[in-house]
Amino acid sequence: xxxxxxxxxxxxxxxxxxxxxxxxxxxxxxxxxxxxxxxxxxxxxxxxxxxxxxxxxxxxxxxxxxxxxxxxxxxxxxxxxxxxxxxxxxxxxxxxxxxxxxxxxxxxxxxxxxxxxxxxxxxxxxxxxxxxxxxxxxxxxxxxxxxxxxxxxxxxxxxxxxxxxxxxxxxxxxxxxxxxxxxxxxxxxxxxxxxxxxxxxxxxxxxxxxxxxxxxxxxxxxxxxxxxxxxxxxxxxxxxxxxxxxxxxxxxxxxxxxxxxxxxxxxxxxxxxxxxxxxxxxxxxxxxxxx
Amino acid sequence: xxxxxxxxxxxxxxxxxxxxxxxxxxxxxxxxxxxxxxxxxxxxxxxxxxxxxxxxxxxxxxxxxxxxxxxxxxxxxxxxxxxxxxxxxxxxxxxxxxxxxxxxxxxxxxxxxxxxxxxxxxxxxxxxxxxxxxxxxxxxxxxxxxxxxxxxxxxxxxxxxxxxxxxxxxxxxxxxxxxxxxxxxxxxxxxxxxxxxxxxxxxxxxxxxxxxxxxxxxxxxxxxxxxxxxxxxx
Amino acid sequence: xxxxxxxxxxxxxxxxxxxxxxxxxxxxxxxxxxxxxxxxxxxxxxxxxxxxxxxxxxxxxxxxxxxxxxxxxxxxxxxxxxxxxxxxxxxxxxxxxxxxxxxxxxxxxxxxxxxxxxxxxxxxxxxxxxxxxxxxxxxxxxxxxxxxxxxxxxxxxxxxxxxxxxxxxxxxxxxxxxxxxxxxxxxxxxxxxxxxxxxxxxxxxxxxxxxxxxxxxxxxxxxxxxxxxxxxxxxxxxxxxxxxxxxxxxxxxxxxxxxxxxxxxxxxxxxxxxxxxxxxxxxxxxxxxxxxxxxxxxxxxxxxxxxxxxxxxxxxxxxxx
Numbered sequence: 021x022x023x024x025x026x027x028x029x030x031x032x033x034x035x036x037x038x039x040x041x042x043x044x045x046x047x048x049x050x051x052x053x054x055x056x057x058x059x060x061x062x063x064x065x066x067x068x069x070x071x072x073x074x075x076x077x078x079x080x081x082x083x084x085x086x087x088x089x090x091x092x093x094x095x096x097x098x099x100x101x102x103x104x105x106x107x108x109x110x111x112x113x114x115x116x117x118x119x120x121x122x123x124x125x126x127x128x129x130x131x132x133x134x135x136x137x138x139x140x141x142x143x144x145x146x147x148x149x150x151x152x153x154x155x156x157x158x159x160x161x162x163x164x165x166x167x168x169x170x171x172x173x174x175x176x177x178x179x180x181x182x183x184x185x186x187x188x189x190x191x192x193x194x195x196x197x198x199x200x201x202x203x204x205x206x207x208x209x210x211x212x213x214x215x216x217x218x219x220x221x222x223x224x225x226x227x228x229x230x231x232x233x234x235x236x237x238x239x240x241x242x243x244x245x246x247x248x249x250x251x252x253x254x255x256x257x258x259x260x261x262x263x264x265x266x267x268x269x270x271x272x273x274x275x276x277x278x279x280x281x282x283x284x285x286x287x288x289x290x291x292x293x294x295x296x297x298x299x300x301x302x303x304x305x306x307x308x309x310x311x
Numbered sequence: 312x313x314x315x316x317x318x319x320x321x322x323x324x325x326x327x328x329x330x331x332x333x334x335x336x337x338x339x340x341x342x343x344x345x346x347x348x349x350x351x352x353x354x355x356x357x358x359x360x361x362x363x364x365x366x367x368x369x370x371x372x373x374x375x376x377x378x379x380x381x382x383x384x385x386x387x388x389x390x391x392x393x394x395x396x397x398x399x400x401x402x403x404x405x406x407x408x409x410x411x412x413x414x415x416x417x418x419x420x421x422x423x424x425x426x427x428x429x430x431x432x433x434x435x436x437x438x439x440x441x442x443x444x445x446x447x448x449x450x451x452x453x454x455x456x457x458x459x460x461x462x463x464x465x466x467x468x469x470x471x472x473x474x475x476x477x478x479x480x481x482x483x484x485x486x487x488x489x490x491x492x493x494x495x496x497x498x499x500x501x502x503x504x505x506x507x508x509x510x511x512x513x514x515x516x517x518x519x520x521x522x523x524x525x526x527x528x529x530x531x532x533x534x535x536x537x538x539x540x541x542x543x544x545x
Numbered sequence: 546x547x548x549x550x551x552x553x554x555x556x557x558x559x560x561x562x563x564x565x566x567x568x569x570x571x572x573x574x575x576x577x578x579x580x581x582x583x584x585x586x587x588x589x590x591x592x593x594x595x596x597x598x599x600x601x602x603x604x605x606x607x608x609x610x611x612x613x614x615x616x617x618x619x620x621x622x623x624x625x626x627x628x629x630x631x632x633x634x635x636x637x638x639x640x641x642x643x644x645x646x647x648x649x650x651x652x653x654x655x656x657x658x659x660x661x662x663x664x665x666x667x668x669x670x671x672x673x674x675x676x677x678x679x680x681x682x683x684x685x686x687x688x689x690x691x692x693x694x695x696x697x698x699x700x701x702x703x704x705x706x707x708x709x710x711x712x713x714x715x716x717x718x719x720x721x722x723x724x725x726x727x728x729x730x731x732x733x734x735x736x737x738x739x740x741x742x743x744x745x746x747x748x749x750x751x752x753x754x755x756x757x758x759x760x761x762x763x764x765x766x767x768x769x770x771x772x773x774x775x776x777x778x779x780x781x782x783x784x785x786x787x788x789x790x791x792x793x794x795x796x797x798x799x800x801x802x803x804x805x806x807x808x809x810x811x812x813x814x815x816x817x818x819x820x821x822x823x824x825x826x827x828x829x830x831x832x833x834x835x836x837x838x839x840x841x842x843x844x845x846x847x848x849x850x851x852x853x854x855x856x857x858x859x860x861x862x863x864x865x866x
Contacts, residue, residue: 057652109836117652118598119835122788126831129785133825141821187413194399194410201397203361206385206414206462243781247663254656285667292664296645299657303649 027159029276035165037272038172039227043249044256044264045179046223052196052259053216055117056107059124061224062246063131068095068225069232069241070135073144084147088229092222099221100214102127107217108210136239143236146229168230175226176265179219183261192216196259244288248275251295257308267306312337312497313358313389313466318367318377320350320357327353329521330367335466340488340498342508345518351501352394354518355468358499359391360384371466386414388465394474394501396455400444404435404454407443411461420463428457431487449480456487466497473504485511509533558706562699572698576770578810579709580763585790585802586716587759593797594720594728595752598651601642601658603784604665605757609635609764610774611669614686615676617769624689628765632758639757643750662784666776682775686768701770708766712759713803719755720799724748782824786813789831795841804842 043065050058071094074080075087082090106127110119148164183189194202195212203209228242235241252271256263271294275287298305313335320328327350335341343351356362358369360381369377376384399407408428412421429436432453438446446454452472459467472488473481485507492498492511502508509515515532517525525532558575565571588602613631616622622630642661646654673679689696689704696704719725727748730738739745768774777783786809794805812830816823838845 106832106836113839118655119839121598121652121655122792123832123835125785125788126828126835128828129782130825130828130832133821133823133828137821137825190410191413194413197399197401198397200361200393201399201410203381204359204385204391204393204397205410205458206382206417208380208382210380240781250656251660254653285671289664289667289671292660295660296657299649299653300645303653 024159025280029280030273031161031165032279033273033276035168035272036275037269038169038176039231040245040249040252040272041176041265041268042172042223042227042230043245044252044268045176045261046220046227047246047249048253048256048259048261048264049192049216049223050220051253052261053192054107054111054195054213057117057121057124057250058107058217058220059121059246060102060106060128060131061220061249062242063128064095064099064221064224064242065228065245066135066237066239066242067098067131068221068228069146069237070139070144070228071095071225072229072232073139073146073237077144077146078139084233085149088149091225091229095221095225096215096218098225099218102221103214103217107213111213132239132242139239141239143238145236146232148233149230164233171226172230175223179223180261188212188215247288248291251291253305254295254303255298255305257305260305260307263305263307312339312372313499314370315354315358316368316370318354318357318364318369320353320362320364322353327521328357328364331518331521331523332367333516333523333526335497335499336513338492338495338497339513340492340500340511341514341516342500342502342512343516343518344502344505344508347503349519350521351518352470355391355470355499355501359389359468361391382414385462386416388416388463390459390462390464390467392455392459392467392469392472394470394472396451398443398446398451398454398458401442403440403442404446405439407454407458408435408439408461411458412463414462417461417463421461424461424463428460431460431490432457449476449484452476452484453487456484456491460491460496464496466499467491468499468501470501471503472500473502473507481507555710562702566699569698572702574810574814576698576702576705578807579705580767580770581787581790581810582800582803582806583709583712583763584760585787585794585806586713586800587756587802588787588791589796589799589802590716590719590752590756592791593801594725595749596728596731597647597749597752598655599642599646599658599753600655600784601639601661602756602760603779603787604658604662605635605639605760606764606767607665607669607774607776607778608638609761610768610778611677611683612761613765614683614768614774617687618683618685619676624687624769628762628769631765631768632761635761635764636754636758639753640750642757643753647746647749647753662779666779669776669779678775680776682773682777683768684773686772686774688772689769705766705770708762709803712762713800715759717799724751728752785831786827789827789834792831793834793838793842795843798841798843801841801843804846808842 043061047058047061050056068091072084072087072091075082075090076084106123107120110123113119148162149167150163152163153160154163154166183193191202191207191212194205194207195209199209227245248271252267253264255271256265256267271291274290278286278290315331315333317330317332318328319326319330331350331354333341343354345351353362357364357377360376360379364377367377368375371387371389374387376387376389399410402410408425409421412418412424417424434450435453435457438450443451443454456469456472469488472484476484481504488498488500489511500508500511509529509532512529514526514528516523561575562572584602584606591597591599591602609631612634613627616627616630617624642658646657649657669677670680677683689701727738731745790805790809791802792805793809794803795801813823813827816826819826834841
């Protein structure tokens with residue numbers, strides 16, 4: 021394996037890692053703040069791509085970068101409305117967590133087939149954000165990949181700042197530590213749950229839009245990546261953003277190497293084996309806490 | 312100031328509060344005694360919006376609050392200090408106190424309040440960089456009360472502050488609560504420590520089985536043999 | 546009251562072929578109801594009674610189906626033995642999974658069993674050299690035979706019905722046995738039950754094994770009825786449909802699973818004309834059931850039953866007066 025191939029693997033790995041990172045962080049945010057496993061998170065990924073497609077190639081024929089930008093607030097509302105309709109009614113109930121697990125599964129089925137019904141079963145393609153390639157010395161990378169990395173990393177940094185410095189972000193962190201304590205100090209819990217879902221939807225939607233030009237979009241495209249995302253989240257530690265970030269990088273790189281050496285189709289099984297090992301050896305993951 | 316009027320509350324099928332009515336006037340410290348599990352904590356939670364009432368209403372300075380979301384109730388100055396403290400375990404003492412000033416009204420006065428609280432509880436100032444999860448029982452209680460004060464409290468609903476504390480700490484906590492009351496904040500205090508808590512009280516309520524069964528001043532309660540034996544184990 | 550309903554249903558099921566014997570589609574749908582009814586009810590044992598959030602039921606089903614198919618095809622064993630073998634292997638797998646997972650906290654068990662469900666298709670697809678038939682799966686699984694006689698759709702129906710009733714009866718017995726009581730006591734008063742020496746871990750392990758075995762029998766039956774089996778059995782769509790069956794009928798209430806299976810299977814078939822809207826509607830059913838009907842169909846049926854008996858009592862009183 022020559023240096024050129026190594027760089028290619030690293031680029032693939034990096035690309036996978038940042039996308040997984042965005043998906044995983046979105047998922048773990050929702051879990052951390054609301055203690056909710058949103059099984060429809062993959063559907064958000066898919067719908068982000070589909071909405072961008074509708075806005076660009078599909079109907080409105082806007083340029084893809086513009087479609088990208090417009091989709092972001094749409095995804096936010098998508099997430100907020102989803103929370104209100106599907107999650108909010110179940111929040112107080114006993115067995116809440118497992119009920120929400122199942123209801124989000126049903127919602128995912130619904131959303132998948134909504135895409136099927138609206139856009140048809142045929143795979144759609146999206147143009148890359150930027151056409152063409154970039155020459156870095158000996159290596160050639162696609163411009164889209166470069167902008168993908170830049171956008172993804174920018175989003176992660178912005179999220180970090182949001183959580184650390186803004187009032188709303190602090191509220192999210194407070195709720196994730198103790199919902200009752202947050203209520204006691206006057207944090208508007210319902211509002212926090214709403215916009216947490218909105219943010220998670222944005223993160224998933226951006227992942228979808230960034231990855232879509234490289235892959236095709238079809239109903240159910242969100243599942244493989246969602247499954248990997250939650251394995252990453254458990255590996256990193258439920259509720260820990262730092263954990264999701266690092267786990268995404270580790271597993272993304274591993275997947276790139278696996279894809280090169282034994283084939284991409286083994287990505288998911290290897291992830292699942294890692295998952296089972298984590299559950300048996302250290303269920304709280306890298307940075308999670310026990311209990 | 313605070314008027315609770317025929318309030319009911321349920322845990323699933325079980326009725327925990329049965330037409331409870333009570334009043335706390337401006338500047339008063341009112342104590343609520345009664346056996347465990349008979350609804351005292353639930354009443355405090357209902358007042359502070361952490362739990363819903365199915366009928367009846369609660370008024371604060373004339374405004375009906377029982378249908379408001381909890382954060383609006385906090386904005387009005389009604390603060391809950393839980394028996395379980397409910398601190399932010401991953402934050403330091405200082406950060407916990409600052410979180411107490413989360414609501415809009417309190418943020419302006421954050422620095423003033425912080426100074427005031429450090430005067431009231433010097434131990435907290437000493438430990439301000441410590442993680443809340445590392446505090447002892449008594450210190451945690453102080454932090455919970457301090458954090459409550461940071462919210463610009465006009466009314467504190469305090470649940471069993473002396474629970475699990477050694478006697479000298481209990482004295483300390485009650486002295487502080489008394490100081491807080493003297494500074495003009497009204498208090499509704501739920502307690503098991505009848506002897507000390509009744510010393511502080513302007514008025515006393517007794518709750519049994521989700522109902523208010525007695526209301527009176529300190530002298531009335533302590534001179535009523537029946538009440539003393541039946542409810543206070545004296 | 547319940548016994549009457551039960552007897553009436555059994556009689557109904559026994560007589561249905563007389564009406565529908567020349568409608569293979571209806572027969573097939575009913576057989577599917579029997580199959581999924583048992584699988585769902587066996588799942589109900591784990592999730593509803595033992596309170597373990599396992600998502601591995603269809604994985605058990607698939608393992609049993611594949612095992613019995615492979616035993617039939619490669620070992621040329623009799624189909625009946627193959628089905629038993631499949632069930633036995635699945636029971637062992639169930640216990641193995643139980644050993645791995647039961648020490649974990651609730652939600653982790655869900656994730657672990659989900660992971661099993663998700664890994665399996667790839668393992669099966671890539672396992673061509675091990676005889677799993679790859680992505681297409683296995684075809685040509687021999688149909689059931691008794692001597693020279695090969696089962697016809699009607700005989701499959703009656704056999705399916707018989708196994709359905711037998712296994713449901715077995716589940717009923719388990720729920721009402723000391724094992725079942727142990728679980729109800731654990732569910733309602735955990736500390737007290739444990740202080741009396743109820744060994745939660747051991748019982749949960751037993752439930753895993755029993756539930757897997759029962760599911761396994763139906764898995765083998767399925768393979769030897771349809772004649773083929775493929776990784777498609779583990780698709781997300783089917784997974785969610787079976788979950789819908791469990792919820793819709795009534796979690797933790799016997800025979801909610803079976804009732805849900807019948808309801809959803811028929812709904813699924815009735816919705817086929819709607820084409821692509823079918824799964825959309827099913828998804829909506831899952832969501833609305835969870836939100837507004839947590840007691841499931843059984844809850845609704847019970848409510849109606851009470852309503853009816855109250856009306857009858859009212860009428861009786863009027864007659865007396």
